[in-house]
Amino acid sequence: MGIDLKGEVTQKRDQNVNEYINKVLSLIEKDSITEEDAKWITEETVEGFREHVNPGFLSYRKTVTKDGQFAAVEWSDNGSCFKDVNGKEYIDCLGGFGIYNVGHRNPKVVKAVTDQLKRQALHSQDLLDPLRAMLAKILGEITPGDLKYAFFTNSGTESVEAALKLAKMYSERTTFISTTRSFHGKSLGSLSGTAKGMFRKPFLPLIPGFRHVPFGDIDMMRKTFETCSLVGEDVAAVILEPIQGEGGIILPPENYLKQVRELCDKFGALLIFDEVQTGMGRTGKMFAADLYDVVPDILCLAKAFGGGVMPAGAIVAKEDVFKSWFSNPFMHTTTFGGNPLACAAAIATISVLLEEKLPERAEEVGEYFLKELKDAAKGHEEKVLEIRGQGLMIGIEFHQDEIGYEVSKGMFDRGILVAGTLINSKTIRIEPALTIRYEEVDTVVRSFKEVLSQVKA
Ligand SMILES: *Cc1c(COP(=O)(O)O)cnc(C)c1O
Numbered sequence: 440m441g442i443d444l445k446g447e448v449t450q451k452r453d454q455n456v457n458e459y460i461n462k463v464l465s466l467i468e469k470d471s472i473t474e475e476d477a478k479w480i481t482e483e484t485v486e487g488f489r490e491h492v493n494p495g496f497l498s499y500r501k502t503v504t505k506d507g508q509f510a511a512v513e514w515s516d517n518g519s520c521f522k523d524v525n526g527k528e529y530i531d532c533l534g535g536f537g538i539y540n541v542g543h544r545n546p547k548v549v550k551a552v553t554d555q556l557k558r559q560a561l562h563s564q565d566l567l568d569p570l571r572a573m574l575a576k577i578l579g580e581i582t583p584g585d586l587k588y589a590f591f592t593n594s595g596t597e598s599v600e601a602a603l604k605l606a607k608m609y610s611e612r613t614t615f616i617s618t619t620r621s622f623h624g625k626s627l628g629s630l631s632g633t634a635k636g637m638f639r640k641p642f643l644p645l646i647p648g649f650r651h652v653p654f655g656d657i658d659m660m661r662k663t664f665e666t667c668s669l670v671g672e673d674v675a676a677v678i679l680e681p682i683q684g685e686g687g688i689i690l691p692p693e694n695y696l697k698q699v700r701e702l703c704d705k706f707g708a709l710l711i712f713d714e715v716q717t718g719m720g721r722t723g724k725m726f727a728a729d730l731y732d733v734v735p736d737i738l739c740l741a742k743a744f745g746g747g748v749m750p751a752g753a754i755v756a757k758e759d760v761f762k763s764w765f766s767n768p769f770m771h772t773t774t775f776g777g778n779p780l781a782c783a784a785a786i787a788t789i790s791v792l793l794e795e796k797l798p799e800r801a802e803e804v805g806e807y808f809l810k811e812l813k814d815a816a817k818g819h820e821e822k823v824l825e826i827r828g829q830g831l832m833i834g835i836e837f838h839q840d841e842i843g844y845e846v847s848k849g850m851f852d853r854g855i856l857v858a859g860t861l862i863n864s865k866t867i868r869i870e871p872a873l874t875i876r877y878e879e880v881d882t883v884v885r886s887f888k889e890v891l892s893q894v895k896a
Pocket residue numbers: 536593594595596597599622623624625680684685713714715716741742
């Protein structure tokens with residue numbers, strides 16, 4: 440009897456879940472939604488975050504907007520913009536932390552992915568999958584110097600993990616030098632490289648052998664190399680972002696990266712460039728390595744690599760280094776890394792970047808954007824400390840966190856999404872699509888100027 444009752448309860452539950460699922464699937468299917476749909480989506484989203492995702496997001500995310508809407512819930516995107524469920528459009532200057540280099544849902548990327556999807560989504564894991572070979576060849580061509588072999592991942596964190604493991608296997612050493620204010624991910628391995636104490640402390644000790652030196656300080660880097668060598672803890676690799684993203688858009692001092700390269704060569708260590716954020720045209724060249732004319736031994740990619748359509752990442756390494764994995768390619772593997780959909784997205788993304796000369800465009804539009812922002816900030820020196828950047832990777836640093844929060848809130852109300860950086864909350868980042876139109880840049884600058892004059896120092 441009890442068992443029967445339980446069966447009935449389970450049946451009823453499954454029926455309810457199915458009804459709910461059908462409602463959600465019908466919304467996904469719709470070209471456009473009604474006001475009533477929008478209301479339902481908003482309520483379900485807020486409720487779902489509160490009860491089942493993490494209520495912490497509700498106090499942090501844009502929960503109450505200026506127009507008195509209960510919450511800003513995104514629903515669609517295109518070009519340099521996305522729209523919330525109520526149809527309000529936002530110019531996206533956060534760019535998903537830099538994933539939309541070729542714009543939101545670039546037609547060429549969407550086409551390649553849907554074409555591939557019609558034939559095969561994921562690979563057998565056993566036969567040879569063609570797109571991985573082709574993408575690896577393309578990467579060998581477009582990456583600097585003699586970078587040649589690629590391993591594909593699903594995220595930046597995974598790219599960093601792969602790079603660290605490859606460096607360990609190649610060098611048979613265990614010491615790594617990372618830099619302060621760096622961000623390399625939050626898995627236990629990549630977090631060892633990440634700099635922010637708040638993110639690391641609860642998880643200590645992380646993987647042994649990591650040392651951090653101030654970014655940009657070549658003397659400290661040299662002394663650390665020397666000390667490590669003296670105490671018999673030879674350095675496997677230096678890992679750094681050529682331009683720090685989450686650290687607050689920090690550019691390297693002149694010649695710094697070249698000097699780091701020289702130190703690595705002198706001490707037999709590898710140089711890993713984490714270009715997860717700077718890669719794929721963001722800084723005005725295809726890779727920041729090109730910008731500074733320094734060839735790393737391992738290059739980490741992700742974020743914009745999948746064209747803002749698929750999650751995709753990669754490392755590209757020199758043959759001499761990568762060959763540590765030749766004899767046993769199963770030393771480091773991933774089920775989904777390099778899957779056909781992700782490869783199709785990355786190949787189309789590289790095509791768009793090259794054909795539309797988007798790195799060059801990032802340089803040109805970035806220069807204009809930076810100049811206009813600096814002009815707009817004139818007379819607000821008590822609020823704005825510095826505006827800096829390279830290509831379309833721009834940071835606005837304020838004297839206090841609160842000013843940064845107020846400015847990004849004010850701009851959000853005016854339909855522009857900007858946000859702070861993870862490691863340095865005094866700095867907001869401007870990382871729009873590299874396809875952003877000049878009129879859109881002007882709109883962003885105008886609202887920055889308006890908001891700046893309204894917030895209090
Ligand atoms: C975002 C980022 C990562 C982590 O990438 P995920 O895809 O979020 O795992 C690593 N390194 C840098 C430089 C990044 O900006």
